[in-house]
Amino acid sequence: MISKGELIYEGKAKQLFATNDENVLWVEYLNQATALNGLKKDAILGKGELNNQITSTIFEHLRQAGIKSHFIKKLSKTEQLIEKMTMIPLEVVLRNVTAGSFAKRFGLDEGINLKQPIIEFYYKADELDDPFINDAHVLNFELATAEEIAELKQATLEINQALITMFKKAGIRLIDFKLEFGRNAKGVLVLADEISPDTCRLWDASTNEHLDKDLYRRDLGDIVPVYQEVLRRLDAIKE
Ligand code: TMP
Numbered sequence: 096m097i098s099k100g101e102l103i104y105e106g107k108a109k110q111l112f113a114t115n116d117e118n119v120l121w122v123e124y125l126n127q128a129t130a131l132n133g134l135k136k137d138a139i140l141g142k143g144e145l146n147n148q149i150t151s152t153i154f155e156h157l158r159q160a161g162i163k164s165h166f167i168k169k170l171s172k173t174e175q176l177i178e179k180m181t182m183i184p185l186e187v188v189l190r191n192v193t194a195g196s197f198a199k200r201f202g203l204d205e206g207i208n209l210k211q212p213i214i215e216f217y218y219k220a221d222e223l224d225d226p227f228i229n230d231a232h233v234l235n236f237e238l239a240t241a242e243e244i245a246e247l248k249q250a251t252l253e254i255n256q257a258l259i260t261m262f263k264k265a266g267i268r269l270i271d272f273k274l275e276f277g278r279n280a281k282g283v284l285v286l287a288d289e290i291s292p293d294t295c296r297l298w299d300a301s302t303n304e305h306l307d308k309d310l311y312r313r314d315l316g317d318i319v320p321v322y323q324e325v326l327r328r329l330d331a332i333k334e
Contacts, residue, residue, distance in 0.1 A: 097114050097121075099121045100113035100114055100121075101113055107133060108124065108128070108143075109124050110122070110123045110125065114176070117179070118178060118279075119167065119177070119178065120177050120178075120179050121170070121175075122147075122174060122177055123173055123174050124144070124146050125142075126138050126141065126142050127139070128293075135312075139311075139318065141319050145326060146289065146292075147172065147173050147174065149325060150290055150291045151166065152326070152329045152330065152333070153258070153291070153329070156329075156333075157257055157290075160257040160260075162250075163285055163286065164285060165177040165179075165180055165279070165287040166178075177287070178279055179279075179280070180277025181277055182275060183238060183275070183278070185216050185238055186225060186273050187214065187216060187251050187276065188214070188216075188272070188273050188274075189213070189215075189251050189255050189271060189274070190209060190214075190270070190271040191270060192206060192270040192296075193206065193209065194271055194296050195309075197215075206303065214252070215227060216228050216229065216233055218238070230244055243284060246284050247284065250286065255272075261329075265332050266301065267297045267325070267328065268300045270298055271295070272295035273294045273295075274286060291322075292306060292318070292321070296309060305321070306322075306325050
């Protein structure tokens with residue numbers, strides 16, 4: 096029997112606990128929403144449950160599509176077990192459609208299909224506001240090797256295809272998303288963290304209505320009913 100140990104890390108939206116297995120962590124999703132690198136912060140009842148359930152469902156879909164992640168299993172509405180990782184301090188963003196900081200940086204409207212998916216790296220450092228960096232920076236700061244950079248990009252493209260297929264069935268257009276990777280105990284690169292409406296831009300396929308955290312970031316409305324709708328649609332396409 097796996098048992099919960101001491102708190103080892105507290106992030107903006109989750110807590111990580113040790114377990115009696117040194118290679119397994121216990122995650123608790125919190126009712127917390129943040130934006131602007133933590134400057135905007137609110138307690139939102141029900142959010143922890145929704146993100147835990149959505150992330151678990153997505154990792155299960157990916158597993159069926161042959162894509163491994165750190166996800167082991169959902170334990171309860173707000174808790175899951177994951178494989179312990181040494182995290183790579185990178186946010187790997189893939190964009191299919193212009194939006195957010197990309198649209199702003201290049202002075203473009205949101206919603207324009209890109210000719211091919213664009214992958215970007217951001218260095219995870221709160222005190223620097225997670226700066227945009229390139230492959231040379233990643234190599235120079237020894238965040239990953241050249242082989243790992245190639246692996247990260249290839250894995251991200253494959254995950255994009257699997258997510259596009261999954262969300263399309265749910266009537267959702269995948270605009271962009273952020274992934275994080277870690278190395279497991281064997282040193283293998285594995286998809287980690289979460290995939291949820293906090294970390295993806297999801298637009299309704301017929302109306303382009305926002306079904307993601309931009310509602311919170313831009314003060315456009317309540318995220319809870321929208322996250323419930325994403326979960327409902329993902330549950331409906333389960334095989
Ligand atoms: P951006 O357009 O603000 O750079 O965001 C790109 C995607 O990455 C979007 O789906 C939201 C996600 N994201 C995170 O998950 N965490 C972050 O800290 C940031 C900046 C973006």
